[in-house]
Amino acid sequence: xxNFTFYSPTFFVFGKETENxxxxxxxxxxxxxxxxxxxxxxxxxxxxxxxxxMSLDKEGISYVxxxxxxxxxxxxxxxxxxxxxxxEKVDFILAVGGGSVIDxxxxxxxxxxxxxxxxDFYSGKLIEEALPLGxxxxxxxxxxxxxxxxxxxxxxxxxxxxxxxNAIRPKFSILxxxxxxxxxxxxxxxxxxDIMAHLYERYLTNTKEVEVTDRLIEALLLTMxxxxxxxxxxxxxxxxxxxxxWAGMMAHNNAVGVGRSQDWTSHDIEHELxxxxxxxxxxxxxxxxPAVFTYVMKHDIMRFAKAAVRVWGCEMDFDHPEVxxxxxxxxxxxxxxxxxxxxxxxxxxxxxxxxxKLVEVLCRGNGRNGTLxxxxxxxxxxxxxxYRMMV
Amino acid sequence: xxNFTFYSPTFFVFGKETENxxxxxxxxxxxxxxxxxxxxxxxxxxxxxxxxxMSLDKEGISYVxxxxxxxxxxxxxxxxxxxxxxxEKVDFILAVGGGSVIDxxxxxxxxxxxxxxxxDFYSGKLIEEALPLGxxxxxxxxxxxxxxxxxxxxxxxxxxxxxxxNAIRPKFSILxxxxxxxxxxxxxxxxxxDIMAHLYERYLTNTKEVEVTDRLIEALLLTMxxxxxxxxxxxxxxxxxxxxxWAGMMAHNNAVGVGRSQDWTSHDIEHELxxxxxxxxxxxxxxxxPAVFTYVMKHDIMRFAKAAVRVWGCEMDFDHPEVxxxxxxxxxxxxxxxxxxxxxxxxxxxxxxxxxKLVEVLCRGNGRNGTLxxxxxxxxxxxxxxYRMMV
Numbered sequence: 001x002x003n004f005t006f007y008s009p010t011f012f013v014f015g016k017e018t019e020n021x022x023x024x025x026x027x028x029x030x031x032x033x034x035x036x037x038x039x040x041x042x043x044x045x046x047x048x049x050x051x052x053x054m055s056l057d058k059e060g061i062s063y064v065x066x067x068x069x070x071x072x073x074x075x076x077x078x079x080x081x082x083x084x085x086x087x088e089k090v091d092f093i094l095a096v097g098g099g100s101v102i103d104x105x106x107x108x109x110x111x112x113x114x115x116x117x118x119x120d121f122y123s124g125k126l127i128e129e130a131l132p133l134g135x136x137x138x139x140x141x142x143x144x145x146x147x148x149x150x151x152x153x154x155x156x157x158x159x160x161x162x163x164x165x166n167a168i169r170p171k172f173s174i175l176x177x178x179x180x181x182x183x184x185x186x187x188x189x190x191x192x193x194d195i196m197a198h199l200y201e202r203y204l205t206n207t208k209e210v211e212v213t214d215r216l217i218e219a220l221l222l223t224m225x226x227x228x229x230x231x232x233x234x235x236x237x238x239x240x241x242x243x244x245x246w247a248g249m250m251a252h253n254n255a256v257g258v259g260r261s262q263d264w265t266s267h268d269i270e271h272e273l274x275x276x277x278x279x280x281x282x283x284x285x286x287x288x289x290p291a292v293f294t295y296v297m298k299h300d301i302m303r304f305a306k307a308a309v310r311v312w313g314c315e316m317d318f319d320h321p322e323v324x325x326x327x328x329x330x331x332x333x334x335x336x337x338x339x340x341x342x343x344x345x346x347x348x349x350x351x352x353x354x355x356x357k358l359v360e361v362l363c364r365g366n367g368r369n370g371t372l373x374x375x376x377x378x379x380x381x382x383x384x385x386x387y388r389m390m391v
Numbered sequence: 392x393x394n395f396t397f398y399s400p401t402f403f404v405f406g407k408e409t410e411n412x413x414x415x416x417x418x419x420x421x422x423x424x425x426x427x428x429x430x431x432x433x434x435x436x437x438x439x440x441x442x443x444x445m446s447l448d449k450e451g452i453s454y455v456x457x458x459x460x461x462x463x464x465x466x467x468x469x470x471x472x473x474x475x476x477x478x479e480k481v482d483f484i485l486a487v488g489g490g491s492v493i494d495x496x497x498x499x500x501x502x503x504x505x506x507x508x509x510x511d512f513y514s515g516k517l518i519e520e521a522l523p524l525g526x527x528x529x530x531x532x533x534x535x536x537x538x539x540x541x542x543x544x545x546x547x548x549x550x551x552x553x554x555x556x557n558a559i560r561p562k563f564s565i566l567x568x569x570x571x572x573x574x575x576x577x578x579x580x581x582x583x584x585d586i587m588a589h590l591y592e593r594y595l596t597n598t599k600e601v602e603v604t605d606r607l608i609e610a611l612l613l614t615m616x617x618x619x620x621x622x623x624x625x626x627x628x629x630x631x632x633x634x635x636x637w638a639g640m641m642a643h644n645n646a647v648g649v650g651r652s653q654d655w656t657s658h659d660i661e662h663e664l665x666x667x668x669x670x671x672x673x674x675x676x677x678x679x680x681p682a683v684f685t686y687v688m689k690h691d692i693m694r695f696a697k698a699a700v701r702v703w704g705c706e707m708d709f710d711h712p713e714v715x716x717x718x719x720x721x722x723x724x725x726x727x728x729x730x731x732x733x734x735x736x737x738x739x740x741x742x743x744x745x746x747x748k749l750v751e752v753l754c755r756g757n758g759r760n761g762t763l764x765x766x767x768x769x770x771x772x773x774x775x776x777x778y779r780m781m782v
Contacts, residue, residue, distance in 0.1 A: 002406070014396065209631075212637050223602050
């Protein structure tokens with residue numbers, strides 16, 4: 001196991017009706033003037049925003065609101081949020097929504113206390129200071145409620161890039177599984193896929209002897225395998241929603257990913273798809289992962305065979321472990337299709353003729369030097385082949 | 392899943408030679424005048440204490456030292472530590488040792504800022520305020536490095552009782568698996584048993600539909616099953632030590648135990664043994680757990696069958712699930728014996744004739760009302776039968 005540090009100081013409040021405690025927790029963590037950041041109409045029409053604002057009123061906390069965060073959140077709204085916070089002397093940001101809203105809130109939190117352009121953080125600069133923020137989560141997917149990460153798309157060039165730093169870990173995150181019951185099936189399935197991708201990106205490691213994190217990752221994948229179809233079949237199944245919600249947090253706060261190299265090339269390769277086509281990140285990952293895994297499988301057949309046996313219940317073929325490895329990848333692909341995810345470029349809404357452009361931005365955009373460094377180092381030729389496998 | 396809150400703000404520093412960063416982390420978390428709390432000779436003779444003190448010197452942090460913490464730490468030394476901290480105006484406590492040292496440090500930390508008798512906290516009062524503390528861990532076992540818990544034995548009456556509160560979660564914990572390589576096999580095995588007990592106490596729940604935490608607990612038990620024998624066979628196996636050390640933390644910071652009722656009757660029943668005979672807590676648990684589990688098995692046969700199949704690799708007997716359930720308990724017992732743990736009262740050094748006294752203190756001591764409330768409610772008659780099964 002490699003040396004590491006791990007720090008996850010977020011206070012999690014989990015369960016039914018917990019959104020009514022938002023004001024109480026803002027107060028506990030020192031907020032007195034709040035930016036309520038949210039997405040579209042559903043937060044308003046469902047009454048969620050009202051309940052959250054009522055809980056702020058109850059504590060005598062004043063606030064301004066900024067809605068309009070879209071999936072694959074954009075830099076434009078971040079700049080707007082930063083200006084608004086400065087003008088209104090905001091001291092706490094409350095994100096009410098999913099990963100996109102939380103990521104946008106994190107970018108604003110970092111940008112408000114930074115003299116330069118917030119995009120510096122999305123070009124590699126570590127976030128060391130930020131306004132405190134809290135979240136009220138409405139979709140189990142990104143894991144941003146417990147992570148130090150944020151992904152934003154820059155409108156000029158449509159670069160989709162990530163930033164990180166313990167300073168943007170939420171002070172508290174309110175997780176009410178019931179809030180996710182009204183999600184459309186496609187969004188629910190995309191969230192499930194995103195969670196599974198966070199697990200696979202950690203599973204694909206070049207570090208040896210990491211049984212504890214291997215087992216923990218497998219445990220969360222097994223949970224998704226069990227609960228995913230249950231929640232697709234019955235969107236109102238609170239228990240299945242609850243298990244998925246905690247699994248989603250655990251998949252990405254990195255407790256199960258410490259001390260080992262991680263992959264993240266599937267995320268990189270997908271990000272260009274959701275940046276260009278504005279598809280759901282999870283839907284893009286459903287098409288990307290099986291292609292990437294099939295392409296890199298030979299790098300460590302036994303690791304893929306282990307996932308096949310332990311997660312997907314495949315029988316180990318001891319004479320031909322590559323057969324088992326491939327079966328595991330096919331089981332993942334079939335699982336994702338079974339919950340309603342797309343299987344190829346066509347179903348995703350992507351176009352074969354865009355591949356050269358996708359590869360160019362992926363491998364050369366925003367300062368990259370032509371390669372992706374993960375489980376296997378991939379160059380432009382590799383990435384072209386992987387995108388072609390997805391057609 | 393039940394509603395819950397989860398908060399684990401400890402900063403973990405994991406890996407080789409990390410004890411040399413102790414001073415740096417004390418400084419980062421605001422310490423300027425430190426109590427270095429430790430156990431016996433090994434911390435001194437191994438040079439660990441020197442290295443830790445050198446790292447404090449390097450940061451210009453002054454300190455006083457208090458050694459002498461024994462396994463099953465006593466209230467006497469806690470009172471002494473509280474007085475010393477007050478006299479020396481200590482503002483940070485650094486525990487260098489295992490669970491006993493950390494638990495003693497936590498008791499001192501809570502006691503220093505409390506006007507009453509610190510034992511109030513061990514009689515049910517929640518710890519809401521404490522001096523900040525950090526740890527340098529030397530044994531993977533108690534999980535106290537990442538938990539809000541502490542167990543102390545009161546010398547008058549030999550009551551062994553626990554206290555809890557987020558205020559005593561360590562600010563940082565330094566985990567260097569290499570420091571555990573010099574542990575005698577018995578202590579290593581007792582630590583492994585303690586970790587597995589923390590997992591079983593959480594596994595035995597009456598909450599339904601908790602797949603995510605079931606799977607996470609099973610993952611950590613599988614890790615112990617794999618790594619335990621490896622580290623007993625080769626005490627210098629750093630990788631096995633590292634996997635066990637992270638599993639030990641994860642087993643007890645409660646990330647895998649949230650949203651479900653828990654048991655803890657095996658701990659209660661064992662505590663009287665280590666209080667009376669001063670045996671290793673883990674050794675007592677090795678004798679206690681199989682007896683308790685066999686006694687309560689009928690309360691939920693399928694839960695024990697699940698552990699048997701998923702953790703111990705037993706074949707499910709679909710016609711007679713109770714056979715599978717029993718096989719899993721026997722597999723646990725045999726595993727613990729195989730790593731060198733005692734199998735009964737005699738091997739533990741306990742005496743059958745003490746059973747009435749053990750039951751009396753267990754069920755009536757320190758304000759208890761005659762029953763233990765866990766997975767199954769146990770009265771004095773039940774506890775007598777369980778102790779008799781251990782003879």
